[in-house]
Amino acid sequence: MSKTISIDGRQVEFVDGQTIMEAAAAAGVYIPHLCHHPDFTPHGSCKLCTVKVNGRNCSACTFPAQEGQEVLNETDELREDRRMITQMLFVEGNHFCPSCEKSGNCQLQAVAYYLQMLDDHFPLFFASRELDASHPEVMIDHDRCIFCTLCVRASHLDGKEVFAISGRGINKHLIVNSPSGKLQDSALEAGDRAVDICPTGAILRKGIGYRVPIGKRIFDLKKIDAVSLAEQGGAHGE
Amino acid sequence: MANKIRLATTSLAGCFGCHMSLLDIDERILELAELVEFNRTPITDIKHCGDCDVGLIEGGVCNSENVHVLREFRGNCKILVAVGACAINGGLPAMRNFIPLGECLKEAYIDAIGVENAQIPSDPELPLLLENVHPIHELVKVDYFLPGCPPCADVFWKFLTDLIGGREPSLPYELIHYD
Incomplete structure (x- = not known):
């Protein structure tokens, strides 16, 4: 039974x-x-x-x-808790959707929409974070990293260990396994699982950002609870 | 006409895009004008906010004048609404928060290409810039938030008609966007 x-x-x-x-x-x-x-x-x-x-x-x-x-x-209580958790994720990083090419395909944003989050509630940190655009095909915008470690886990599966999380608290950040610390000197290749796994716009494949116009993207059309994993894979413009 | 809802709007550190989007309600503005009386707003050119029922704030707070205007609105509006990305999280103007103010001014007024008679503007009539750009909820209590860059015309329409109709304003999924 x-x-x-x-x-x-x-x-x-x-x-x-x-x-x-x-x-x-x-x-x-x-x-x-x-x-x-x-x-x-x-x-x-x-x-x-x-x-x-x-x-x-x-x-x-x-x-x-x-x-x-x-x-x-x-439940209303859990919905409220989750909305507050999402607000904390938003204020900890720098999540300015109008200037992010992942907007509409972003799971962080989609969860916020799903939870009807209309504001950030908390004071924003405006943490100063670096951009790594050194790699010819992939970029990292650390502003948008939520430390979910999906890229760390995916890169482990890729057999490359390109990513790790370093530091604690407000100093926590994504690091790249290369002599210079830059993505271009790492083993990362565009075909790696770790490239497309990011739920936010922190790791982006270059050159495809606006193939699908804003307003016609995955979560513009459907709530995240109605989007399958396979469809979310389409978030990367493939 | 008596008993009209009194509505005020302003743009602080914004681009007036949210106001343009409000005007995108098109001919519905005639219907709105039947229901509301516009107080201070760029549409009437009234300079100070009187007693109002609803105040719509576009833009974040980047200078001393923004602070005064925002406080005037909060003091005079029963319901204060943060409209658009900049009012809610600082938006594009807040991108300067990562660069010291002095460097921003130097880049714009001293080092920029094509600048003649390079000098940082210091006329006493000019409001002083704040060190950082702030979302409005960091300065005053905000009652409602309309996200979007800008919120589309239907967001304004749904919100205002809900409010005027005595319903708790709510936005369906398709009207919630941050971009």
């Missing part, structure tokens, strides 16, 4: 070893997330997938599903 958890009162089947996020995704239940991707080891850093499990807040992407769990996902 299959095992089940309850998500917002709905019975969702799972197999041992699955996380709550995996069980939910398999059943077509959307839990907002940014650092989670089914192809990579869970990281649990963005906290957007916070759900209430038997009365306690947990990250759905890292918490194992267990028989009889009562999970709350779509």
Whole structure:
């Protein structure tokens, strides 16, 4: 007999070893997330997938599903918490959508739209962060990095270890594995998984940014909960 | 006509794009004019904000005059609305926050190509620039936010008709954009 958890009162089947996020995704239940991707080891850093499990807040992407769990996902309280988490992500970096070529294809923005975030609420940091445009085909705009580590995990899978996170707190930043620290001197190639995995506009493939005009992009047309992973892959203009 | 909603608008450190977008409601502006009386706004050219029901603020705060105007609006408007990216997060003008103010002025007025009689403007009539550009919610309480660069005409229309109709303003998914 299959095992089940309850998500917002709905019975969702799972197999041992699955996380709550995996069980939910398999059943077509959307839990907002940014650092989670089914192809990579869970990281649990963005906290957007916070759900209430038997009365306690947990990250759905890292918490194992267990028989009889009562999970709350779509509640006003969690929506408010997630909106606030998203606002904190926005003020920590420099997320100026009108000047970002990822706008409309950006998962951070899409989650914010989904959560009906209309303002940043908190004072902005205006942190001064560098731009690395040294690589002929790929650029990094550190302003938009949310430290989800998806590029770190993807580059590990690429067998290259190009990226890592260094520093703590406000000094935390994405670093590049090369003698100069610049992307052009790293092993990164345009075909790498790590290039297209960024959920924001931090790592961008050059030369394709405006192939699809603003207003006709993925999340201009659909809410993120209705967009499949395969469609999100199209966010990079391929 | 009595009992009209009194509406004021201004552009602080903005580009007037949000005002242009408001005008994009096209002929609906006649309907709006039946429902609201325009107080201080670039449309009427009234210079100071009187008692108003709604104040729409475009742009962030980049100089001392912006601070005074914003405070005048907050003091006189029952409902204050941040309109557009710049009012909400500083927007394009806030890009200078990463460069010291002195360097910005030097680049624009001293070192720029083609500048003659290079000097940093210092006429006492000119409002002093602030060290940084601020979103308006860092200075005053803001009641509603209309994101977009600019928010499209339908955002203004939905918001104002909700408000005038006595409904809690809300934007459907397709009207929420940051770009």
